[in-house]
Every structure is written in structure tokens, then in C-alpha cells.
Amino acid sequence: MRIGILTGGGDCPGLNAVIRAVVRKGITVYGHTIVGFRHGWRGVIEGEVVDLDRETVRGLLPRGGTILGSSRTNPFKSDDGVERLQATIETEHVDALIVIGGEDTLGAAHELAEHGVRCVGVPKTIDNDLSATEVTFGFETAVQTATDAIDRLQTTAESHDRVMVVEVMGRHAGWIALHSGIAGGADVILIPERPFDIAQVCQRLQHRSRRGENFSIVVVAEGAVPAEGTMTLQSGSVDEFGHVRLGGVANRVTDEIKARTGFDTRVTILGHVLRGGTPTAFDRMLATRFGIAAIDAAHDGAADEMVALQCGEIVRVPLADAVGTLKTVAPELYELAEVFFG
Secondary structure (H helix, E strand, O other): OEEEEEEOOOOOOOHHHHHHHHHHHHHHOOOOEEEEEOOOHHHHHHOOEEEEOOOOOOOOOOOOOOOOOOOOOOOOOOOOHHHHHHHHHHHOOOOEEEEEEOHHHHHHHHHHHHHOOOEEEEEEOOOOOEOOOOOOEOHHHHHHHHHHHHHHHHHHHHHHOOEEEEEEOOOOOOHHHHHHHHHOOOOEEEOOOOOEOHHHHHHHHHHHHHOOOOOEEEEEEOOOOEOOOOOOOOOOOEOOOOOEOOOOHHHHHHHHHHHHHOOOEEEEEOHHHHOOOOOOHHHHHHHHHHHHHHHHHHHOOOOOEEEEEEOOEEEEEEHHHHHOOEOOOOHHHHHHHHOOOO
16 A cells, blocks of 8 residues: 655644654555655645655654644645645555644545545644544643743742743643643633633732732633633734634733733743644653554555544544544633632
8 A cells, every 4th residue: 555644734742753653564564655745735735745764754753843844734725726636646646644633634634535535634733622532642742841831930930029921822722721730830820711801810810919929820821812891802814724823812911910910920922832842751652652553544444534542542533523523621620720720
């Protein structure tokens, strides 16, 4: 068999570990030919193909990013995108695609099944918001990176009697904010699932100050939204999947805290720092397991399926189950965090 592999959407730690696992087992055990498509779906549309072998993937396990490159290209965005994609697959004699991505990349893979393109999905998102899998690789590394940053900001906040507002990634789900906030001892955590009232945030910070605790940490997911009528946010441009480009909510929160409380308030936006760097041991292991399971599924002739972690085991699930609805933070988990607020 000749199997293609691509990485789409935002990069995250562990992508290269998946590629390595697919290539190593695909070639060594099954004798398949593995090719990579550069820059996600764009590479399939434009025919950007590279051969992958044991030498190509040597030393990839601890390396962040993706050697194949990535993009947020949507093959359904242009009139001839799907036709060009199908032509490349036919020209390159690709029997199946292993698609590593989040809701958008895998959503496109699911739609392409109706056009006869055989895809096996691998769940990838630091936001941890894909359904049908307990966790996605990259998430644990992002949480650890954010927690390390919060730990450092705690000491400087205490030294200067400041409020530190820390913005982390999380468009529709606040998993990174919640986990890193709890682990880092945050005093307030704002997530997309729970619209916030900036007045209540300020009240909690003032309550801490009256108790003699003259510093605070506020962790904000980039997709956090204020309750209607409490605060305005700026809107941004959209990508090819229709998502608004986020970022900046922490700046507005910082300005409001300054204006309403008079506290010395500073902002740190971690942003893409969370995506880069070396994956943790957990993410290397999970990504490797996913890669092995993906090449097994492709070898078995699976189509329109995704590999997933459930109850500690790697299983196959329909792609539709993974991309149909997002996995968001449950109310009881946020209530756990609220115990430590203010």
C-alpha cells in the first residue's frame, strides 16, 4: 500500500512522534510506502509530496512542531479544491490518508469520505476539545508550560503587589485555563463555557486585598466571553473555517481591573508559546500509540474513522463522533476550581 500522511491546523507538541510511529511500523512491519503532504490539506491540493522513510524520521521523538508543516487550508473553500485533491491522490497512487488534526482538519476528512477519499484520523489539539477521546496529545505539554509560567508569575506578582492576568489558548473550551489555573493556584479562572461578570472578578480581587493578600493571578482562556452587557470585546478576522482570530481578551480584562480597582495590573499572553517546544513524556507516549494505531487502521482498510483514547485503551471511532460536537468543560469541574477563587 501507499499511504499518505498530513498535519493540519495549529502545530502542537507530539505531531512528529505520530509521524515517526506511522513511518516506522508502516515500513518495517507492513512494508508499505509512506509519503507526506506538506502544509496540511494545501499540500494535497497542490501536490506537495515528500517521501518518508526511517532516516527521515530519525530523532523526531523529542522535536516539537511538524516536519511536514501545517496550514488551516479548507479543501471545500475553493470551487475546485476537492477535485484537485482527488487528482493528487490518484496521480500519487495513494491508497489511504492518515490525517492528523483537530475539529476542522478532521471535519474535512469526514466530509471527504463522501467523495471517496479514504481517511484515518488522529486527534490533535492542545485545546483538548475533540469528542470521542479522553485526551488529545499536546494538551498535557501545553498545560505544563502554562503552569510553569503561572508559577513564575506568582513570585513576581507577590514581590510587587500586582494582579497578573495570564491569557492561554482555548477558543471554545477552557481545558488549558482550568487545568493550569488549578495547578498554578490561580485566584480567578475565566473560560468560554462560563460567561464572566467583570464586576464580580474585581470584587473577588478586592476581597483578597482586604484580607491582606495584595497579589492575585487571573487565568483567562482566549475564548472567554463577558456576560451580556458587562464588557465589550473587539472582533477579529476569520480563517478559512470561519473561526474568528482570537486574542486580546486579557488586555480588556486587565484594563477593566485597573480602572475599577486601582490595582497595579499587568498582562502576559502566552499564546503560541504553548504550542512550541519539546513534548512531555506523556504526550510522546500518547502520540506514539496513536501513530501505531493509525497505521494499523489504514492497513486494515479502515475509512472515515479516528483513533482515540478511551479507558486507557486505543480504539477506533467514527470520525462523525469526534467532530460532531466539541468536548467542553463540565460545570462540576469549574465548580471545583471556584472553591479557590478570591
